[in-house]
Amino acid sequence: xxxxxxxxxxxRAAALLSRLESGLAGQSRSSTAGARLVRAPGxxxxxxxxxxxxxxxxxxxxxxxxxxxxxxPWDRPEVELTSIELNETRSFAFAGLAPRTERxxxxxxxxxxxxxxxxxxxLPVRGFRGVLNSTxxxxxxxxxxxxxxxxxxxxxxxPTAARPTADRMAVVAQRAENGYVGVNCGIMDQFASAAxxxxxxxxxxxxxxxxxxxxxxPALSIVVCDTGAPHKLDASAYNTRRAECEEGVRxxxxxxxxVKSLRDVDEAMLTRNRNRLPExxxxxxxxxxxxxxxxxxxxxxxxxxxxxxxxxxxxxxHASLRNLFEVSSVELDEMVDVANSVPGVLASRMTxxxxxxxxxxLVERGAEESLRExxxxxxxxxxxxxxxxxxxxxxxxxxxxxVS
Ligand code: ADP
Ligand code: MG
Numbered sequence: 001x002x003x004x005x006x007x008x009x010x011x012r013a014a015a016l017l018s019r020l021e022s023g024l025a026g027q028s029r030s031s032t033a034g035a036r037l038v039r040a041p042g043x044x045x046x047x048x049x050x051x052x053x054x055x056x057x058x059x060x061x062x063x064x065x066x067x068x069x070x071x072x073p074w075d076r077p078e079v080e081l082t083s084i085e086l087n088e089t090r091s092f093a094f095a096g097l098a099p100r101t102e103r104x105x106x107x108x109x110x111x112x113x114x115x116x117x118x119x120x121x122x123l124p125v126r127g128f129r130g131v132l133n134s135t136x137x138x139x140x141x142x143x144x145x146x147x148x149x150x151x152x153x154x155x156x157x158x159p160t161a162a163r164p165t166a167d168r169m170a171v172v173a174q175r176a177e178n179g180y181v182g183v184n185c186g187i188m189d190q191f192a193s194a195a196x197x198x199x200x201x202x203x204x205x206x207x208x209x210x211x212x213x214x215x216x217x218p219a220l221s222i223v224v225c226d227t228g229a230p231h232k233l234d235a236s237a238y239n240t241r242r243a244e245c246e247e248g249v250r251x252x253x254x255x256x257x258x259v260k261s262l263r264d265v266d267e268a269m270l271t272r273n274r275n276r277l278p279e280x281x282x283x284x285x286x287x288x289x290x291x292x293x294x295x296x297x298x299x300x301x302x303x304x305x306x307x308x309x310x311x312x313x314x315x316x317x318h319a320s321l322r323n324l325f326e327v328s329s330v331e332l333d334e335m336v337d338v339a340n341s342v343p344g345v346l347a348s349r350m351t352x353x354x355x356x357x358x359x360x361x362l363v364e365r366g367a368e369e370s371l372r373e374x375x376x377x378x379x380x381x382x383x384x385x386x387x388x389x390x391x392x393x394x395x396x397x398x399x400x401x402x403v404s
Contacts, residue, residue, distance in 0.1 A: 009401070012133070013037055016070040016084075017403065019131045023082060034072050040150035040398035041066045042136035042143045043192035044224050044360050045351045046201050047317050048295040050325060052186035054245055054262040054288045055207040057295040059214065060188055061222065062196020063392035065137070067147040068401075069155045071130025079156070081111060084133040094125060099180045110145055113180030114152040117172045124158035137388065140226045141352035145181070146189035149173040150398040166195035166397055167209055184238075196397035203299050207263055214299045220307075220346070220362050222392050225339065225375050227331040228385040229356035238353065241284060241325065248285040251277055262288040287324040291317060307346045310362055314347035315340075327354030334382045335359045335375070342371045 017035055041062035048058035069081070080091040090108035097116040118125050132151070136144035153169050164172070170191040177183050177190070191204055191211060200213035216222075245262055252273045253259040259269075262285060270289050274282050294313045301309040318336055322328035332350040336359050339348040344367025351360040363371055372389040379387045 012068065013070075013401065013403065016068055016131060016133060019082075019084065020070040020072065020129075023129070023131060035070055035403060036072070036155075037068060037070050037401040037403045038151050038154035038399065039066050039068045039401055040147045040154065040193050041196055041395050042147045043189060043196070044142060044222065044358070044392065045188065045192075046222075046360060046362075047298045047313065047349070048291060049317065049321055049351070049354070050241060050245075050327070051288055051291050051295065052188050052204075052206045053242060054292075056261075056263045056288065056292040058188045058204050058206060059201050059295050059298055060192035060204070061201040061216070061392075061394040062192050062397050063142070063222070063224075063390075064395045065135045065142060065390065065392060066395075067132060067134040067136060067144065067151040069130050069132045069151045071128040071155050073126050073128045076127045078127045079111060079115065080129045081108065082131045083107060084131060085138075094119065094127070099182075107148070109181050110148045110176065111152040111156075113176035114149045114173055115156050116180050117176040118153065118156060120175070121168075121172050123164065123172065124161045125156045126158045128155055130155060137226065137390075140388075141357035142224065142390075143189040143193065145177060145183070146173065146185075146193045147398075149176055149190060150193040154398055154400060167191065167211065170194040171209065184235075192397075194397045196395055198396045199394055201299075201302065201394060203295070207261070214302055216302060216394055217305045219305075219365055221365050221368055222394065223339075223361045223363050223368055223371055224351070224390040224392055225335050225359045225361065225371075225379075226388040226390070227329075227335050227356055227358065227379075227383075228387055229329060229331040229383075234355070237327070237355070241327070244281050244284040245288060248277055248281045251281070252285075263292065265289050267293070283324040287320045290320060310347040314349040314362070318349035321350055321354060329355050331356060331383050331385060332359060335379060335387070338375055338378045338382070339371060341378075342374045343367065345371055 042065045043060045043062050045060040077094040082089040092112040115125050136142050136147050138144045173190040174187050177185050195211050197213040200215050203212045203214045298313050328350050336348045339345045339361045344364040346362045348361040351358050368391045375387050
């Protein structure tokens with residue numbers, strides 16, 4: 001069922017549809033009577049960092065920073081799309097879509113890749129002409145790329161065919177990013193954008209690829225602070241972490257039958273085997289094993305409104321990412337420190353892959369502006385960088401918006 005346009009989104013929808021219509025002027029079709037609108041949210045991970053490829057748990061929320069596409073289906077097996085932010089129109093045809101060895105590095109790859117992955121999965125696609133705009137900041141770690149893929153998947157889908165479930169569409173979009181765009185991401189971003197639920201975070205089990213909505217206490221709001229230091233996740237740092245986790249699994253499995261991933265390792269098992277692990281591998285494994293427990297504990301604390309535990313869990317996650325997994329940065333540490341000094345901030349930590357990017361804080365409703373003010377004045381003094389602060393709400397996953 002189509003979601004009604006939220007009051008705050010009416011102007012945005014009208015602007016996008018009128019832009020679509022003016023783009024069609026002079027074409028054989030002069031009206032956008034057949035115009036449609038789809039949306040897909042970005043996401044922020046509340047807790048559970050680097051646990052995804054260890055087949056553990058993550059707890060993201062889909063947020064009200066979103067990619068919207070206004071489009072009109074046409075009979076041609078082609079897509080022509082304009083990005084308003086980039087002021088650029090790109091097109092591609094369905095015929096001959098194939099992952100390239102040499103990347104073009106264009107934003108349309110996320111859309112073409114989604115079409116490619118849908119066709120590969122046997123899902124019918126339909127051509128369209130459209131315009132897109134987005135309020136998801138690019139490259140800040142809030143997954144503008146997954147939002148673009150999920151919005152594209154809705155625009156491309158043949159409405160006469162049965163819509164696959166959100167988890168299946170997430171897997172298809174992840175394949176687009178891994179196999180076509182060439183970015184080796186886990187399932188979290190696409191799944192959160194596809195399956196989000198208003199007022200809830202999503203507990204994702206990355207082994208079974210299932211999601212359970214986890215209610216957010218209504219008295220809490222989510223504030224994302226961008227450090228302004230781009231999350232330059234260098235591929236070698238990421239790959240080294242992956243290899244270290246795999247080495248831990250291999251060594252632990254020699255003595256512990258049934259261990260296939262760090263997901264299967266509990267604290268007692270890690271302690272028993274710790275002296276057999278190289279020091280650095282032991283620290284990486286300790287982060288993953290305890291981070292998985294923290295995700296489950298956070299779901300319980302959110303359910304029970306146990307604010308003290310939330311603060312402790314976020315602090316422990318940040319310290320572990322800084323000291324054991326070594327993916328934080330001076331900027332992230334300073335941002336968390338500034339946030340923790342503001343009354344009403346209950347929990348704060350780095351979010352995403354680290355080395356820059358954003359922090360996420362859980363804040364008593366009403367304290368958001370004090371946090372914003374403190375960050376905007378104090379953080380630049382400490383780092384010389386300009387921060388951006390986003391008050392976000394947990395929203396429903398991607399889907400069509402009713403334009404009638
Ligand atoms: P993020 O953390 O935001 O997902 P990525 O590097 O994974 O960062 O994806 C960002 C890319 O997604 C951009 O470089 C661009 O190719 C594409 N993208 C995001 N938003 C838009 C937009 N509004 N218009 C066109 N392309 C976009
Ligand atoms: Mg991305």
